[in-house]
Amino acid sequence: MATNSIKLLTGNSHPELASSVAQRLGIELTKIMVLQYSNQETSVTIGESVRDEDVFILQSTAPGEINDGLMELLIMINACKTASARRITAVIPNFPYARQDKKDKSRAPISAKLVANMLQTAGCNHVITMDLHASQIQGFFNVPVDNLYAEPSVLHYIRQNFDVQNAVIVSPDAGGAKRATAIADRLDLPFALIHKERTKPNEVSRMTLVGDVKEKTAILVDDMADTCGTLVKAAETLIENGAQCVVAIVTHGILSGKAIESINGSKLTKVVVTNTVPHEEKKKMCPKLDTIDISPTLAEALWRVSPESTGGTMLNFTAAVARA
Amino acid sequence: MRRVQIFSGSSNPALCDAICERLGRTPSQCALKKFSNGETSVQVGCSIRDQDVFIVQGGGAKVNDAIMETLILISACKGGSANKVTAVLPYFPYSKQSKKKSHRGAITARMLANLLTVAGVDHVITVDLHASQMKGFFSRPVDNLSAEPIFAKWIRQNVPNWREAVVVSKNPGGTKRVTSLADALKLNFALITTDKRRAIHDSALQSRRHSPAHSEHGNGGGGGGTGLIDTNSNEKSGESADALSKQALEKSPVAGPSDGHHFRRQGLSTYFQHQRSGSSDTSSRLGTQFGHRNVPHPDSHMPLLHSVSGLSNHPLKEQHNGIPEDGEGDDEEESYNDDQVSDVTASRLVQGHIVDDDYPSPSMTASMILEKDEEGSLNHMLSSIYSTTSSIVGQDSHALGNVDPDASDEDDDGQDQIERMIMLVGEVRNKTIFIVDDMIDRAGSWVAAAELAVKRCGAKKVYCIATHGLFGSGTLDEMDECKCIDKIVVTNSFPLGEEVIRKYKKLLVLDLSHLLSEVIRRNHHGETISPLYTYYWD
Numbered sequence: 001m002a003t004n005s006i007k008l009l010t011g012n013s014h015p016e017l018a019s020s021v022a023q024r025l026g027i028e029l030t031k032i033m034v035l036q037y038s039n040q041e042t043s044v045t046i047g048e049s050v051r052d053e054d055v056f057i058l059q060s061t062a063p064g065e066i067n068d069g070l071m072e073l074l075i076m077i078n079a080c081k082t083a084s085a086r087r088i089t090a091v092i093p094n095f096p097y098a099r100q101d102k103k104d105k106s107r108a109p110i111s112a113k114l115v116a117n118m119l120q121t122a123g124c125n126h127v128i129t130m131d132l133h134a135s136q137i138q139g140f141f142n143v144p145v146d147n148l149y150a151e152p153s154v155l156h157y158i159r160q161n162f163d164v165q166n167a168v169i170v171s172p173d174a175g176g177a178k179r180a181t182a183i184a185d186r187l188d189l190p191f192a193l194i195h196k197e198r199t200k201p202n203e204v205s206r207m208t209l210v211g212d213v214k215e216k217t218a219i220l221v222d223d224m225a226d227t228c229g230t231l232v233k234a235a236e237t238l239i240e241n242g243a244q245c246v247v248a249i250v251t252h253g254i255l256s257g258k259a260i261e262s263i264n265g266s267k268l269t270k271v272v273v274t275n276t277v278p279h280e281e282k283k284k285m286c287p288k289l290d291t292i293d294i295s296p297t298l299a300e301a302l303w304r305v306s307p308e309s310t311g312g313t314m315l316n317f318t319a320a321v322a323r324a
Numbered sequence: 325m326r327r328v329q330i331f332s333g334s335s336n337p338a339l340c341d342a343i344c345e346r347l348g349r350t351p352s353q354c355a356l357k358k359f360s361n362g363e364t365s366v367q368v369g370c371s372i373r374d375q376d377v378f379i380v381q382g383g384g385a386k387v388n389d390a391i392m393e394t395l396i397l398i399s400a401c402k403g404g405s406a407n408k409v410t411a412v413l414p415y416f417p418y419s420k421q422s423k424k425k426s427h428r429g430a431i432t433a434r435m436l437a438n439l440l441t442v443a444g445v446d447h448v449i450t451v452d453l454h455a456s457q458m459k460g461f462f463s464r465p466v467d468n469l470s471a472e473p474i475f476a477k478w479i480r481q482n483v484p485n486w487r488e489a490v491v492v493s494k495n496p497g498g499t500k501r502v503t504s505l506a507d508a509l510k511l512n513f514a515l516i517t518t519d520k521r522r523a524i525h526d527s528a529l530q531s532r533r534h535s536p537a538h539s540e541h542g543n544g545g546g547g548g549g550t551g552l553i554d555t556n557s558n559e560k561s562g563e564s565a566d567a568l569s570k571q572a573l574e575k576s577p578v579a580g581p582s583d584g585h586h587f588r589r590q591g592l593s594t595y596f597q598h599q600r601s602g603s604s605d606t607s608s609r610l611g612t613q614f615g616h617r618n619v620p621h622p623d624s625h626m627p628l629l630h631s632v633s634g635l636s637n638h639p640l641k642e643q644h645n646g647i648p649e650d651g652e653g654d655d656e657e658e659s660y661n662d663d664q665v666s667d668v669t670a671s672r673l674v675q676g677h678i679v680d681d682d683y684p685s686p687s688m689t690a691s692m693i694l695e696k697d698e699e700g701s702l703n704h705m706l707s708s709i710y711s712t713t714s715s716i717v718g719q720d721s722h723a724l725g726n727v728d729p730d731a732s733d734e735d736d737d738g739q740d741q742i743e744r745m746i747m748l749v750g751e752v753r754n755k756t757i758f759i760v761d762d763m764i765d766r767a768g769s770w771v772a773a774a775e776l777a778v779k780r781c782g783a784k785k786v787y788c789i790a791t792h793g794l795f796g797s798g799t800l801d802e803m804d805e806c807k808c809i810d811k812i813v814v815t816n817s818f819p820l821g822e823e824v825i826r827k828y829k830k831l832l833v834l835d836l837s838h839l840l841s842e843v844i845r846r847n848h849h850g851e852t853i854s855p856l857y858t859y860y861w862d
Contacts (some may be wrong), residue, residue: 038796046428079430109400258359
């Protein structure tokens with residue numbers, strides 16, 4: 001007999017986020033055993049019945065172990081599928097391979113599309129994700145995709161922590177202009193844009209600033225920070241152009257490679273990331289790092305799509321899903 | 325070959341180089357790397373428009389990375405308008421997870437097959453799938469090659485007195501693979517099985533272990549005829565062996581053609597005569613029948629299973645008890661009686677090693693833990709050999725998924741604490757044996773099988789032969805240290821590296837590139853690949 005309650009499963013990549021979401025929903029995480037064989041193959045056993053249940057599987061992708069995390073997620077979805085779950089929702093706050101979303105060179109793979117197909121093949125019925133690198137990725141799926149925004153949480157954070165009168169929102173590249181202008185509009189702030197020329201991935205060569213940042217707090221807004229090369233260079237450009245101080249607010253703080261060293265040695269006063277990607281260890285090494293908790297948004301989304309929901313809001317929180 | 329591109333994955337470039345060399349070309353250009361966040365990046369370096377693309381990805385240390393790389397490479401080639409994309413995966417990853425082993429486990433191998441399809445693969449080439457049924461997971465054609473001809477050739481050319489050797493399966497699940505090699509070489513075969521049920525019923529075990537029959541075996545006496553029969557069944561069966569054998573035939577689940585019946589009848593009557601006279605005539609022993617290749621049986625692959633299942637159904641026990649048996653306890657009891665028919669050597673296995681009978685038993689509570697067994701779901705096959713209940717009963721309990729003991733494919737997990745019985749069915753005394761399986765991952769079962777064969781059954785030399793040398797951490801050390809193992813033979817489907825091969829003197833790596841290059845060539849030209857399965861006497 002199905003309980004019609006939310007069954008939340010978590011992989012090994014971000015158990016903290018899962019437990020915090022579970023806590024907000026007032027549920028226990030479903031028991032699951034994920035282990036790796038000596039030959040690195042992943043094996044999954046689900047500890048309780050999921051027959052005819054609404055199953056949510058939360059898996060982030062920790063830098064360095066993206067492929068392991070992805071395979072783990074696929075195997076978990078497949079295990080639920082073969083265990084006769086009614087509906088399986090993959091909650092992937094940080095969609096892997098999101099940057100390989102177009103054929104930018106001859107014979108380049110569209111890996112994001114491949115990942116989308118893989119998730120569906122494994123048996124996923126619904127995907128909940130956050131701040132997709134390109135919202136077109138939603139079209140790669142034949143199943144519903146809810147692309148949540150971290151924006152309400154970001155707005156809340158900016159209002160709480162900065163002097164909103166004397167700030168300017170800056171987009172570090174042309175692609176993020178839309179995201180930055182949305183925030184600028186909401187806060188009624190001026191907006192600036194940095195144009196960058198990229199020769200290789202993860203490397204930036206030259207930057208030009210468009211807009212006025214003089215004597216102001218420049219808030220850099222982007223969807224992800226990987227090696228942080230862009231942010232560090234953008235900060236330098238902004239300081240050169242007379243900005244008072246520079247902070248960066250990024251949804252997905254992947255912070256791989258030398259990101260921590262770069263941030264520590266940069267002109268950035270603060271780097272704010274959400275907890276879509278685990279980064280507790282890095283926080284100890286980098287005092288400039290701050291976290292926005294997005295578990296309320298995820299919990300809200302889960303609640304709203306679950307059969308338990310009757311349409312009302314569960315929490316007194318900015319309606320994040322409504323916009324998605 | 326024109327209009328062909330062969331790409332190598334990063335896990336086993338040496339294998340791809342060897343294949344390309346045999347085809348007189350170099351691997352096609354492609355850049356495989358990883359972004360700093362761990363995402364795999366692939367860049368195909370040459371035009372593949374309207375060409376046949378082969379992607380060679382061997383097994384490797386990082387399985388999931390290799391899988392993603394293969395998938396992205398396939399997707400890139402498909403997106404680059406390749407005519408046909410063929411994945412050459414000598415070791416198919418996750419092939420051990422090809423069945424639902426526990427409640428709510430995933431059938432990962434099937435999912436992986438689907439993932440390859442969704443990435444755009446048109447054809448898959450692999451070697452010695454863990455279960456050949458896995459071909460059905462794909463909606464694309466699959467060539468499941470066999471490394472067996474390579475091993476057969478190597479044995480014929482390199483093993484002294486190979487004609488006297490015996491091929492041994494170290495678990496009942498691998499019997500088919502082993503009979504096939506035995507067929508190819510025209511050799512006898514034997515079977516090793518590890519039974520955890522025995523350890524639980526320790527009292528029954530004790531009496532059995534100290535029966536004169538078994539001590540006789542232990543001392544090296546070949547003829548176990550007299551000792552093997554307990555008086556009760558001896559009397560009963562002596563009364564009307566022929567009538568019994570007829571009844572047994574009627575109850576036989578396999579309604580084969582007449583010559584099949586004929587064989588079974590023969591087998592049975594020899595068995596009963598043997599029992600009645602108590603002779604030590606070894607020719608009627610099952611171990612010999614195992615390897616008897618001249619039997620006019622319709623299914624010459626498995627004469628044993630048919631003949632024995634015929635036996636196992638004989639109503640002898642029903643006469644004894646007067647009740648039909650279907651319970652577990654009966655099952656236990658039956659199995660001991662049935663041991664009479666075969667040349668069985670049993671021994672205790674504690675912490676992965678063969679021990680003497682007086683070795684102190686570890687805590688019996690340990691045996692109550694659900695054990696993990698590699699081919700547990702195939703145990704019902706075994707129970708049809710050992711139990712007089714019909715094999716359908718055995719299957720039923722599995723169909724309900726009651727206690728499926730193989731919660732994990734890690735065959736050696738948990739073995740450390742638990743005592744088990746290990747037994748060898750067949751005759752290996754003073755012979756060279758080949759223990760054959762599809763892969764070597766952990767050492768435990770290999771070491772146990774080799775120790776049993778050498779220490780208890782008197783085998784002369786032990787060769788461990790497997791297609792895929794996965795060699796989990798410490799496995800090679802453990803097998804190298806085991807004095808009972810003389811040689812470990814694997815193929816290069818997994819990269820082992822020069823220094824590893826040099827370090828372990830017992831290890832021998834056979835080359836698969838000949839087989840793979842030939843299958844690539846034949847596939848491209850649209851030729852048949854059937855000869856690749858059968859070149860035994862080249």
